[in-house]
Amino acid sequence: MLFLPTVALLLKASTEGPARFWSIATSPIALDAYRVTFSTALVTAFINGVFGLLIAWVLVRYEFPFKKIIDAAVDLPFALPTSVAGLTLATVYSENGWIGSLFAPLGIKLAFTQWGVAIAMLLISLPFVVRTVQPVLTDLEREIEEAAWCLGASKFQTFWRVLLPPIMPAALTGIALGFSRAVGEYGSVVVVSSNTPYKDLIAPVLVFQRLEQYDYSGATVIGAVLLGISLALLVLINLLQAWGRRYG
Amino acid sequence: MASLDPSLKASEAASTAKEVKPRDWAKIGLITTAVLYLTLILFIPALNVFVQAFSKGIGPFLANLTEPAFQNAVKLTFIIAAIAVPVNTIFGLCAAWVIARKRFRGRALVISILDVPFSVSPVVAGLMIVLLYGRNGWFGPFLEAHDIKIIFALPGMVLATAFVTLPFVAREVIPVLEELGTDQEEAAQTLGANNWQIFWRVTLPSIRWGLLYGVLLTNARAMGEFGAISVVSGNIASKTQTLPLFVEESYKQYETESAYSAAVLLALLAVVTLVLKEILERKTRIKEVKEDT
Numbered sequence: 001m002l003f004l005p006t007v008a009l010l011l012k013a014s015t016e017g018p019a020r021f022w023s024i025a026t027s028p029i030a031l032d033a034y035r036v037t038f039s040t041a042l043v044t045a046f047i048n049g050v051f052g053l054l055i056a057w058v059l060v061r062y063e064f065p066f067k068k069i070i071d072a073a074v075d076l077p078f079a080l081p082t083s084v085a086g087l088t089l090a091t092v093y094s095e096n097g098w099i100g101s102l103f104a105p106l107g108i109k110l111a112f113t114q115w116g117v118a119i120a121m122l123l124i125s126l127p128f129v130v131r132t133v134q135p136v137l138t139d140l141e142r143e144i145e146e147a148a149w150c151l152g153a154s155k156f157q158t159f160w161r162v163l164l165p166p167i168m169p170a171a172l173t174g175i176a177l178g179f180s181r182a183v184g185e186y187g188s189v190v191v192v193s194s195n196t197p198y199k200d201l202i203a204p205v206l207v208f209q210r211l212e213q214y215d216y217s218g219a220t221v222i223g224a225v226l227l228g229i230s231l232a233l234l235v236l237i238n239l240l241q242a243w244g245r246r247y248g
Numbered sequence: 249m250a251s252l253d254p255s256l257k258a259s260e261a262a263s264t265a266k267e268v269k270p271r272d273w274a275k276i277g278l279i280t281t282a283v284l285y286l287t288l289i290l291f292i293p294a295l296n297v298f299v300q301a302f303s304k305g306i307g308p309f310l311a312n313l314t315e316p317a318f319q320n321a322v323k324l325t326f327i328i329a330a331i332a333v334p335v336n337t338i339f340g341l342c343a344a345w346v347i348a349r350k351r352f353r354g355r356a357l358v359i360s361i362l363d364v365p366f367s368v369s370p371v372v373a374g375l376m377i378v379l380l381y382g383r384n385g386w387f388g389p390f391l392e393a394h395d396i397k398i399i400f401a402l403p404g405m406v407l408a409t410a411f412v413t414l415p416f417v418a419r420e421v422i423p424v425l426e427e428l429g430t431d432q433e434e435a436a437q438t439l440g441a442n443n444w445q446i447f448w449r450v451t452l453p454s455i456r457w458g459l460l461y462g463v464l465l466t467n468a469r470a471m472g473e474f475g476a477i478s479v480v481s482g483n484i485a486s487k488t489q490t491l492p493l494f495v496e497e498s499y500k501q502y503e504t505e506s507a508y509s510a511a512v513l514l515a516l517l518a519v520v521t522l523v524l525k526e527i528l529e530r531k532t533r534i535k536e537v538k539e540d541t
Contacts, residue, residue, distance in 0.1 A: 002362070002414060005376030005379070005380055006376065008380045008386055009376045009379055051282070054282050055282045058279050058282040062278070070283070073286070074286070074290075075522055075525065076290060076294060076518060081471070082474045083474045084297060084495055084514045084518075085293070087297075088293040123289050126290065184370065186475035187474035191499060207372065207375060211479060219375055220375065226369050227368055227372050230364070230369065234360060234363055235360070
């Protein structure tokens, strides 16, 4: 169920021969799709890293109205089917949409551009950092912060030197998980992007288009590249988690 | 703020001028930023699903629900979940038990491999199924000779769904089993219970909430899966179209209304999932607190 499909893909890709594999994997359209996918996923992963930390902090340390509901709603991107997410983002961020119409007069098109891809990735990878950092922050003792303050550390120093180091492994794990999810995302992006090559075409959509054109070797090679990257990210995430455990 | 009693404000300012005031502003600022971000990225899009679905009133919404293509999509979604979820529950339980209770070579590798369906793109997952069972795939000639259709048909869609939802149950049950330890099971064994009795009477009751949690996540993903299914299904209306596929197809055909009618059902499913999840989390939390005291 698990090994067989993975092995099938890798073996099928290896039958292409190294030269052909390389030429398909690095064709200009594929290279540009990787560029769009990875640059957008990386930027959104770090944006969610910052905001995820902030959301986790606010949820752990402060009391405010509707906190419980907001806390539960953070998981919505996990539960919401991706095509629904794409559909509603395409509406809200389109030129006539609630948010898109605010940007249209400035000449900024959000949906059906790389911006749309970024917004979709932000949405679907939102919960990861919040959920990895939240338990670490809950366990962190306030006394440490107070001790730092007593010893004359400024707020900035307390945050940078005292708070950040213990939550760093968890935050990085969350960022890596979010990045991995964003790189593989298909459902929401395919709806909210115009899927134009060299503009906002992402690699998973390219695999799908190759399959639709019955170009199995093209789909297999690009799919194998994506699989390899996913496996590498999986190893990285496991290492980060091991690092986090050593810290705790 | 402006309506505050001036004397109170003054005394407050005098006693805590340096410490509390700036901190409060930081708190308000941080909360506002966090909520604003969530609103832009999450709340407005989520709200929009419901607003759009009922924008023309309840009548057109209900009319969309009676379309045959829509009803077929609902039926197919349920059939796939009804097969994939129990299969993965049983598999997940077995896998979790083996990983938590046995020590064998390559155990760490198996744990990592178990996460592959989470980290790989759903499109690539679908592609793997096609390469195995498609016309030119490994089992293609065999399947064709026996006239079994898997790709562009229900079996392929079930396989794809089972693949992407594989890890959920095992992921939730493994930590519970590990924390549980083997004491109770060994005690049951010395008291003469057979393996089956141990599982039903001792192990299962202790892991039930974790298991239910895993089943819940499996079901949510199974009903909402889009990428992998869209690769293997061929997206044939009324035949191999699940609800998430129906949403995308209707949108592409500029039938935004039917798209939103289906989307609102899936969004409701997501909300129900979250509510159940919250209840299950509370159950496990209460148990932990009880054990602590």
